[in-house]
Amino acid sequence: MQSPSLKATVEGLLFVSDGPTSLDRLAELLPEYDRAAIRISLQELRDGYEERGSGFTLVEVAGGWQLRSRPELTPYLSRMFKGRPVRFTQSALETLAIVAYRQPVTRQEIEYLRGVDTGAVLKSLLEKRLIKILGKKEIPGRPLIYGTTREFLEVFNLKDIKGLPTLREIQSLDEIPVYEVQEELPLVI
Amino acid sequence: MPSEAVGTSLFEGAVQGYNVKLDVFEGPLDLLLHLIRKNELDIHDIPIALITRQYLDYLKIMKELNLDLAGDFLLMASTLLQIKSRLLLPLPEPEEGEGGEPEDPRAELVRRLLEYQRYRDAGLDLGACKLLGRDVFVHPCSDVCSMEGITKSDDGPLELDLYDLAEAFNRLLSCIPAARAHEVAPRDVLSIVDAISEILDRLENQEYLEFEILLLESPDQERMIAFFLAILELCRIKLIKILQNSRYGAIYIFPSTTVEADLDGDADAVTFP
Structure with a gap:
């Protein structure tokens, strides 16, 4: 043979x-x-x-x-897979996008960007293993920081994290370093 | 104050088909973007009075329909009012040595709106990807022949993080029966130190311990918690390594020396931030 x-x-x-x-x-x-x-x-x-x-x-x-x-x-x-379609809500996609593009990112930063409470969405994304806790940020309160997982790449058909679609440019907005904006972040518990 | 005329005309149509309408807005920023687009406004030059009025009208409709007003919406309402009042006040004299124009009070809001729009669009782009399980599918792996045992593992043990460990612990906690009230005999209390030495003793005789078995041996919550804390502590001082074979698979506890010997130190086990 x-x-x-x-x-x-x-x-x-x-x-x-x-x-x-x-x-x-x-x-x-x-x-x-x-x-x-x-x-x-x-x-x-x-x-x-x-x-x-x-x-x-x-x-x-x-x-x-x-x-x-x-x-x-x-x-x-x-x-063939009728009973269990994969669906994502707009809030889940928004949150995922923020985590994906901005990782490592804290919950406070995500909520500042979205303007709404994001606890429940983060929890469900964690459970689906699309994001994970990377550690704690060395700032007062030591908030958890989040990042995307390998499963995220698998589910979204991405080769690697650089394979994300590029963010659409903001027209004519002065480049403000993002972290400077976040310094002024009001404390939301 | 919002005038009645604007309030009713703007959302008149919305009230009937209202349930659908509300779901559209993910939050105050989403609603503001919607109002800006609806009125065909320039995002860099938002007439705050107009937007605030329409925004408040919307909140009023939410209230009339007895919906819980999310605090986030109210926070944005007060931000809008604050911006408006700052716009009305005369500008403070620029301080010495601080050149340049004072910032438009609206600038921060505009930045947030644009930034939000950016990520909302990015979310839509993500949703348009060829999603696994929705648009594309893979050969389902059949578990019939899935291999048991550590040595046969395919890709080597997986890393697992604190979240996995805590989740596994919670699952186990829910397995044990609730405290029995009629029990009066004093129970022997197990300290974390005792638990640590017990784990270490057992690891001298055995190659590894199974997380689940170790914890389920404990007859009550207190002992279980003592063991769990002991595991965390041992991990912190790097005397043990914790590995998992597959997602949701059994979690194993190794003395850190054997792991390094066996795996050539390539499996970076749990590290706690």
Whole structure:
């Protein structure tokens, strides 16, 4: 029997993996192959799926590679997952956006930006593991600081945190360092 | 004071289809942005009197409908009034050595509005991503063959943070029955120091301890809390490491020396900020 090609081996690994698999991890699993060759085979696989219009694609997400269904199939595939659609409220998205772009960020900073109490939203995002507590800020009161998680990248289909859509520029606003604004923050308990 | 005419004309249509209407506003900033857009105002030159009037009208409608007025909305109302009164007052003489024009009282509000708009848009952009579980799906991993045991772990133990640990502790606390009132015999009290030495003793004989088993052995809350605090303390002084094999998986406690030996120190275990 012919020994399987590297491409097939990588494809098989991606198929059975239960999360995004990093190139490092693949290289570690396949010591008999060159790291560069593994990278090339990943790209070949991705291009191959595109070319033949496959039902799934290979995407780079959360620092790894993962087989995901083709977005065009959503209307059909979602029939399979009817009971539990993933939905985010506007407040959850706003809060996530602030945490994602401004991390590490405290609850007070988020609430100042949003103008509303954000405790419940933060709690639910923590429970969904989209954000995590990074530690405490060394300012009076030592408030908790929050940041996004790997799961956040996975759910939002982002390669890494730099893959976030760029913030739309504020027109003609003097560049004010954000932390200076926050110094004047009224204490909201 | 808001004039009746403006109040009714502005939100007349809104009152009927009102439930839908209210959900639109995430907070005072959202409402203000809506009013600015509705009146086609320049955000850098907001007529505070007009906006404040409409804003207060809106709050009035909320009150009439017996909705709980969130404090945040009231705070913004007073901010608006404060800005208006500052606009009416003559400007104070600029202090010596402090050149430049005094800031427009509205500047801070404008900054906040623009900043808020920016993140609201960013939130919409995020919502438009190809969400996992909504737009794209992955091969569901079947747990049938999922591997048990520490050594077989796939990516090595996961880091876990204080939040995970506290969550696990809460879950366990809810497992034990509530205090029994009829019990009168004095119970032996376990101090944290005792708990620490007990954990360390056991770790000498065993390779690792399982968090859940360790805590569930305790017959009551007091002992459980003593053990939990002992674990936190041991972690703080770096005598143990706490690792988890998979999300929501069992949590293991290792003496810190074996972990370093086993994992070559690459798994950075719990560190408490």
